[in-house]
Amino acid sequence: MIFETRGSGQHRPGASSPGGSLNRRSLLQGAGALGAAGSLAALSGCAGAAARPVDELAFWHLLSGPDGVTMGEMLDGYMATEGAASVQQTVLAWGAPYYTKLAMASAGGRAPDLAVMHAARVPGYAPGGLLDEWDLDLFAEFGVHQEDFPELIWDKMVVDGALTAIALDSHPFVLYYNTEIAEAAGVLGSDGLLMPTDTPEDFRALALELGANAPSGYGLSFGYLGDGSNQWRMFSTYYAQLGGTIELPVGEKMVYQEELVVEAAEWILSLIDGEVGNPGHDGGTAISEFATGGSGAFYGGVWESGNYRNQGVPFDMTMIPGVFGEPVAYADSHSFVLPHQSSPDPERRRGVHAAVAYLLQNSIQWAAAGHIPAYSPVLEDPAYGELVPQSHYADAVDHLIYDPPAWFSGSGSDFHTYFGNDMQNVWARRVDPLEGWNAFVERINALLLKTPPM
Amino acid sequence: MTTADGLVAPPGVTEKADTLSAGRVRRRRAENLRGWLYCTPFLAAFGLFLIWPTVYGLWMSFTGTSLAGTNTQFVGLANWREALGDPQVWSSLGNTAWFTLLSTIPLVAIAMLLAVLVNLGLPGQWFWRLSFFMPFLLASTVVSQFWNWMYNPQLGLINTFLGWFGIAGPAWLQDPNTAMIAVVITTVWWTIGFNFLLYLAALQNIPDQLYEAASLDGAGGWRKFLSITLPQLAPTTVLVLVLQLLASLKVFDQIYQMTAGGPGGTTRPVLLYIYEVGFTGYRLGYASAISYIFFFLIIIVSIAYMVISSRRSVKA
Numbered sequence: 001m002i003f004e005t006r007g008s009g010q011h012r013p014g015a016s017s018p019g020g021s022l023n024r025r026s027l028l029q030g031a032g033a034l035g036a037a038g039s040l041a042a043l044s045g046c047a048g049a050a051a052r053p054v055d056e057l058a059f060w061h062l063l064s065g066p067d068g069v070t071m072g073e074m075l076d077g078y079m080a081t082e083g084a085a086s087v088q089q090t091v092l093a094w095g096a097p098y099y100t101k102l103a104m105a106s107a108g109g110r111a112p113d114l115a116v117m118h119a120a121r122v123p124g125y126a127p128g129g130l131l132d133e134w135d136l137d138l139f140a141e142f143g144v145h146q147e148d149f150p151e152l153i154w155d156k157m158v159v160d161g162a163l164t165a166i167a168l169d170s171h172p173f174v175l176y177y178n179t180e181i182a183e184a185a186g187v188l189g190s191d192g193l194l195m196p197t198d199t200p201e202d203f204r205a206l207a208l209e210l211g212a213n214a215p216s217g218y219g220l221s222f223g224y225l226g227d228g229s230n231q232w233r234m235f236s237t238y239y240a241q242l243g244g245t246i247e248l249p250v251g252e253k254m255v256y257q258e259e260l261v262v263e264a265a266e267w268i269l270s271l272i273d274g275e276v277g278n279p280g281h282d283g284g285t286a287i288s289e290f291a292t293g294g295s296g297a298f299y300g301g302v303w304e305s306g307n308y309r310n311q312g313v314p315f316d317m318t319m320i321p322g323v324f325g326e327p328v329a330y331a332d333s334h335s336f337v338l339p340h341q342s343s344p345d346p347e348r349r350r351g352v353h354a355a356v357a358y359l360l361q362n363s364i365q366w367a368a369a370g371h372i373p374a375y376s377p378v379l380e381d382p383a384y385g386e387l388v389p390q391s392h393y394a395d396a397v398d399h400l401i402y403d404p405p406a407w408f409s410g411s412g413s414d415f416h417t418y419f420g421n422d423m424q425n426v427w428a429r430r431v432d433p434l435e436g437w438n439a440f441v442e443r444i445n446a447l448l449l450k451t452p453p454m
Numbered sequence: 455m456t457t458a459d460g461l462v463a464p465p466g467v468t469e470k471a472d473t474l475s476a477g478r479v480r481r482r483r484a485e486n487l488r489g490w491l492y493c494t495p496f497l498a499a500f501g502l503f504l505i506w507p508t509v510y511g512l513w514m515s516f517t518g519t520s521l522a523g524t525n526t527q528f529v530g531l532a533n534w535r536e537a538l539g540d541p542q543v544w545s546s547l548g549n550t551a552w553f554t555l556l557s558t559i560p561l562v563a564i565a566m567l568l569a570v571l572v573n574l575g576l577p578g579q580w581f582w583r584l585s586f587f588m589p590f591l592l593a594s595t596v597v598s599q600f601w602n603w604m605y606n607p608q609l610g611l612i613n614t615f616l617g618w619f620g621i622a623g624p625a626w627l628q629d630p631n632t633a634m635i636a637v638v639i640t641t642v643w644w645t646i647g648f649n650f651l652l653y654l655a656a657l658q659n660i661p662d663q664l665y666e667a668a669s670l671d672g673a674g675g676w677r678k679f680l681s682i683t684l685p686q687l688a689p690t691t692v693l694v695l696v697l698q699l700l701a702s703l704k705v706f707d708q709i710y711q712m713t714a715g716g717p718g719g720t721t722r723p724v725l726l727y728i729y730e731v732g733f734t735g736y737r738l739g740y741a742s743a744i745s746y747i748f749f750f751l752i753i754i755v756s757i758a759y760m761v762i763s764s765r766r767s768v769k770a
Binding site: 096099100103104106107108128129130225226228278280281282284285288407408413414417420421422424425428430439447450451453454 | 518520521522523606607608609625627628629630713714715716717718719730733734735736737
């Protein structure tokens with residue numbers, strides 16, 4: 001150690017004395033050496049794959065909280081298998097910070113060996129050459145095949161004919177409900193599950209029953225203030241149930257059905273009217289309202305289930321009832337991608353395929369965090385059917401609606417941010433649905449006119 | 455004769471002076487060399503992390519460079535033209551100016567007021583100084599997080615407090631009418647300590663004799679404040695004003711964390727828009743053009759300050 005002093009530490013700092021004491025010169029030398037060591041360490045940190053042993057894989061992801069813990073455990077499981085590579089995780093903040101760093105690392109060709117991306121963001125990354133292609137033959141060696149994925153999910157994994165992403169899960173927007181409140185409200189069926197509702201009127205009546213038995217007086221909790229992504233999830237769900245579609249053709253204008261937009265927005269407004277649901281919740285408040293047993297039900301992503309389990313709230317989950325038709329719900333998928341490397345090592349790539357195959361085949365563990373496994377053998381495994389409440393919304397895999405593909409859409413994207421920017425005023429009843437929507441469309445149209453930067 | 459220092463050597467010591475002069479030149483050269491050597495790390499960092507990115511950024515503003523490193527072709531003034539016609543650029547510049555105006559005035563006026571009050575000789579001065587300065591030591595993330603809680607429309611301290619008086623508080627950070635004010639309140643609370651400290655130091659430098667003389671002339675407290683304190687604080691006020699203007703123009707952290715520019719872009723400052731365009735929209739070339747427009751505006755503000763302050767010094 002550079003600053004270690006001999007003896008009992010009686011040297012005065014800065015005093016010039018022999019014997020390796022800490023004086024100004026040695027301090028400067030030490031600082032220089034430390035600086036050099038630091039620079040080298042920093043360089044090795046961002047060094048390309050070539051600088052590391054082939055059995056050491058760099059893995060970047062955005063999974064934090066209970067998800068991050070589960071991923072860590074799954075990786076430990078993989079590393080305990082014979083011949084496994086050592087996987088070094090780097091966990092980065094969700095959303096723009098993560099995707100920015102991943103894009104920059106890939107652009108430099110010295111990216112990590114493996115990364116997690118949301119499937120809906122892959123179409124934005126792949127055409128720019130930021131992602132490398134998976135080798136299906138290599139996967140076959142480890143027991144993973146195309147027919148192991150539901151068609152809807154497989155389609156999201158293939159971009160321009162190339163297998164660019166391997167989905168680990170799908171995580172739809174779902175409805176949580178408090179089983180004690182639901183029971184008191186008499187809205188549980190004989191099977192103990194929330195009674196099905198297939199019209200807006202029925203659903204509203206059910207929500208009012210829940211509210212009448214909830215301490216907060218509210219049947220539904222939905223956090224939207226300042227959260228563009230959550231606003232979009234809710235809107236996308238009901239707009240799709242109404243049969244609405246969105247297309248984002250580059251160089252043209254956004255394609256959508258205006259009357260369905262208004263209908264969906266007005267329906268959402270009717271759910272946060274201060275009678276059925278709280279009219280002014282942000283994400284944290286909605287979560288805490290449901291987590292403390294305050295409200296009857298909660299709209300959210302499946303990833304909150306671990307949190308609620310830890311809180312001890314009695315809850316079950318279901319697909320969002322299809323009050324306008326099919327119970328379609330907004331979803332995205334955590335997917336494995338190969339960030340672009342200028343000169344990937346075949347042995348290392350093989351290791352990455354092996355690790356991903358292991359994670360897929362053991363994704364029952366991942367399902368425990370609430371996500372629906374994308375790998376069908378796990379989904380069809382009786383062990384998954386026994387997971388509660390996961391199995392209660394497993395059918396959602398057939399009713400998923402992903403973001404319309406564009407370089408600026410997908411989880412945590414500008415598309416979500418802009419939606420929140422302009423539609424929040426609608427939910428707060430400051431502007432008409434169409435006025436807010438048109439402002440959003442105007443910004444999206446401006447983006448569509450740009451040359452895609454990816 | 456003239457030495458290396460430009461001094462004229464006295465007559466009769468020419469030879470000796472020559473020798474001395476040569477020695478001094480050598481010493482001076484060696485000192486200069488050492489000086490440059492010591493400065494080299496700074497100059498290297500300055501060149502590498504400030505000068506080079508500045509020049510490179512200017513070049514990028516004339517290209518279509520994306521964050522992914524693609525599309526680097528020269529596009530001439532296209533980015534600049536687009537930026538000047540982009541309503542988001544103007545609205546975010548407007549937000550920056552609005553934030554600067556709203557924050558600078560209280561951050562100068564209240565800081566001065568607090569400093570004057572503390573300087574009156576209240577008991578427990580250390581406590582007041584600590585209280586006013588302590589928030590400045592906190593990280594922006596911490597400050598943003600707990601003000602986010604305070605502003606929470608349902609559970610927040612502020613609306614709960616207002617509720618005791620039967621007032622239904624707004625959704626502070628989510629209402630376009632109150633979001634900017636909420637951010638300004640947070641900023642004032644967080645950063646006022648620095649200006650307060652500058653004022654306190656300036657107040658303590660005002661000679662007591664001035665106040666004694668004024669007392670002898672029968673001046674009251676208010677007269678002394680107007681005729682002695684305020685004029686004596688004038689140089690500090692100019693300094694605080696300029697530092698505050700520059701700091702407020704560069705606002706980013708707390709807004710990014712508290713409102714992310716929302717609702718509806720009403721709190722989005724130009725730096726946040728530049729960040730969005732460059733890092734979430736991947737258009738680095740375009741982001742550079744907006745940066746330079748903002749850079750030129752700051753230069754105009756700085757030049758205006760220099761002109762005003764040079765006039766002041768001429769008058770003085």
